[in-house]
Amino acid sequence: MADYLEVSTATETRDQAVALARSAVGERLAAGAQIIGPVTSAFWHAGAFGTGEEWKLVMTTSAERYPALEAHVLEHHPWENPQLSATPIVAGSEGCLRWISASTTPVPAQ
Known part of the structure; x- marks a missing residue:
């Protein structure tokens, strides 16, 4: 697996996508969304x-944090079986990849 991933899912409403993004990034499971x-x-x-209107949510994370991000999305997603996929980031600027690593590193409890 690549060291960095772009992870996507979709929700029915913008508010659902925002809530999922905020919780995933807030818990440092994703660097950004x-x-x-x-x-x-x-x-x-x-x-x-069927056809329908959805809001696509795209998050960046490290391969190490992906299992926790997947579990989080599946637990907090409003749908019972949402589409969730991860695509390897095969290249990226050094600064961006450092940012993903730093942003997804858990902060030690004080």
């Missing part, structure tokens, strides 16, 4: 074809 939308999605769900 962007919310894109609304976007139109076409999908199969429960055996039926």
Whole structure:
């Protein structure tokens, strides 16, 4: 697995995406998050074809923090089985990659 990942999911509303982004970044599971939308999605769900409006949430994290980020998203996402995928960041500016590492390093308890 790559050292750094871009992780995406989608929510039904902007507020849901903002809440998920704030909690993931606030807990240092993701370095940052962007919310894109609304976007139109076409999908199969429960055996039926559908379309709908969603808000895409894209987060950056380290490979080391991905399992905790995945668990967090699955626990706090409003959908029972959300789409969640991680794409390797195969190249990035040195400063950006350092920022991802620093931002996703847990702060020791005092």
